Amino acid sequence: MDGLISFFASHHAMRAEAVLKSSGWAVRLIPGPKDLSPNCGVALRFEYAQRENVLAALVAKNVRIDGVHCYRPRSDDWSVRR
Amino acid sequence: MIYFDNAATSWPKPPAVCAALSDYFGDAGGNPGRAGHRMSVAAARIVENAREAVAELFHANDSSRIVFTQNATHALNLALYGLLRPGDHVVTTSIEHNSVMRPLRHLETLGVELTVVACGVDGMVDLDRLHHALRSDTRLLVTTHGSNVAGTLMPVAALASFAHEQRILYLVDASQTAGAIPIDVQHLDLDLMAFTGHKGLLGPTGTGGLYIREGVALSPLIRGGTGSDSAHETQPEFLPDAYESGTLNVAGIAGLAAGVNFLSEIGIDAVKTHEQKLVAQFLAGASEIPGITLYGPRDGALRCGVVSFNVNGVTPSEVGLILDESFGICARTGLHCAPAAHRTLGTFPMGTVRFSFGWFNSPAEIDVALAALRQIGVWARSELATH
Known part of the structure; x- marks a missing residue:
């Protein structure tokens, strides 16, 4: 997953996860990368190519986001390197 | 044992409530919204699922407008201190609990102007009198939804329309009705509604919340860490x-969600029907016992599951002691933290004996209580005759 949504509040992060999972999208909550946004404890990984559909689903459910980023944490390489 | 003190806190709780607390401590004991690790995320899911469940129960279309607090008193203080400023005018009624009255009396000393509209001896509000108390400069109307002393239900839909005619905000104290009487905050057109988690909602103590309509701005009661926006001081x-600084009572909120889910399966209409049936049964039986004085509306449809009474010649605390020690019936006696309500009913300063029924009470328990009151009534009359 190469996309990341950051949030102002964990309330919205949790709702985003529930909304997108129930629509069948692959998403995963991770600790919010502080280099992208200082705002939230958790952020949501998703497929960046799906961003238009994903954002439309969130808007429809009144889920507020901080930002959308093309982002892959460096820790993805961790298991590969080992 | 017969538990008739559900207006103080409901008992028993559904088994799922206890299980939810155990699950939190066993499997998800992190701090919600403070980190991204699995335990924190699990705790955040508990809180947000609970918020969704509560929002759905009250028909709030945006769950972020449900703010968790320690209890209804905390929620009422947040609403009252968050909204009212010196020079503002606020209107309330004479059957309010001290959780409304004490903040308002304190705000009065800070320069808020307070009008208390007198209710009838049955606790019913005079709609004309209340309508006339609302002024063009009134900021807020605050009333209970159901009296914790007389059980009287307020006509909240009518009061909301009175308030909104003059662009006045309306705050409802749903301590006695949340989970027991259906509440649709959109249909009733409420601006603010305080609720507790440990009464009708069947959750643990230390839980509650405030519904805040979109567009209503409150100043927070406390400020501090929220896990969000952390770069800013x-x-x-x-x-x-904005209103949830400090770590929430996650264990309690997990239990609250289990209580709300239990109620959603039963349906609040069924709870209301059950409690009003018990009230009607009690009122019909007690009105035939000599020496018993009943308070509040005679029509069970105008009440939540709360009844108040006295036995002539015996103090409420004596009746409560006999009920507990000789019959195993738990009742609350005295002023019920609502001196204004007792002045309204004419029962100040002695108070009343209060029975408050819940989902887990049965008609057979009402029969046992009525038989006990018949015996206490006979004893009271003989006491009066000999002294």
């Missing part, structure tokens, strides 16, 4: 974080 303004 000023309080976030978005909900629910």
